Amino acid sequence: MNAFLEVRSVAKAFGGNQVLRDVSLQIAAGEIVGLLGPNGSGKSTLLNVITGFTPADAGEVEFDGTAIERLDAHRIVRTGMARTFQLPSMPSRMSVMEVAMAASTAHHGVWDTWLFTRGARQAEREARDRAEQLLAELLLTPVRDLPASALSGGQKKLLGIVCALMARPRMLLLDEPTAGVHPNLRRDIVTALQRLNAAGMTLVIVEHDMHFIREVCTRCVVLDRGEIVASCRPDALASNERVLQAYLGAAARPSTSALEAA
């Protein structure tokens, strides 16, 4: 496989809790990869390591030929990789539109900003146009002037996607984009992600909803206790011995129901 994203032998512990163990993973350009696993298996931690929010103890991460494991999160965004969060928190004093515009990476110098030069005005116009377009695509235009903190949980997830897309990423990593989202909004998210992928974006999605996984993903990677135990097509999950073991081993836990739905 020609890897767009390559994770090599990544390890991470929090105190005595070894959360990721020798994780290696390759993702090709254009894939939609579902990252699955029981609660606490390390999915969000892996996303945090890849996107620079948590430093790994060991291992390398390469994105489109660039080593990114030592870069800060804001520098990683500039390489073309963006992410959303499981529980997006929104500022209470900013409108939806202002939050979207603030996520723009089209920056200019301090003097430009201070003097509000032609360059600064141009950057602001571009950010506004892009924010308007993305808010429309993700059905948030009717709430664009509301305080972002007043949005529903599902709408905050959509705004999280808008903010990530403001950076014009080539790869987007999403942490549980449909958790707690109403079925109508869920459908909108599915449609939006499929459209982004059709336009060339590579997607990595942490998700427990197996219907969503089967509908959207081209491949699934399964983590169990910090190790990758399977990489297969969504329709092969239910017959994969290691996957069954991962979920049945957690039979007493609620997340098992996710695989039962497969």
Ligand SMILES: Nc1ncnc2c1ncn2[C@@H]1O[C@H](COP(=O)(O)OP(=O)(O)OP(=O)(O)O)[C@@H](O)[C@H]1O
């Ligand atoms: N910042 C942190 N400090 C200490 N422990 C952490 C931290 N972040 C994660 N952990 C621990 O790492 C383990 C894996 O957590 P993580 O959130 O990566 O799992 P997950 O697979 O995303 O779980 P879920 O499906 O429930 O969201 C858990 O035991 C968690 O408590």
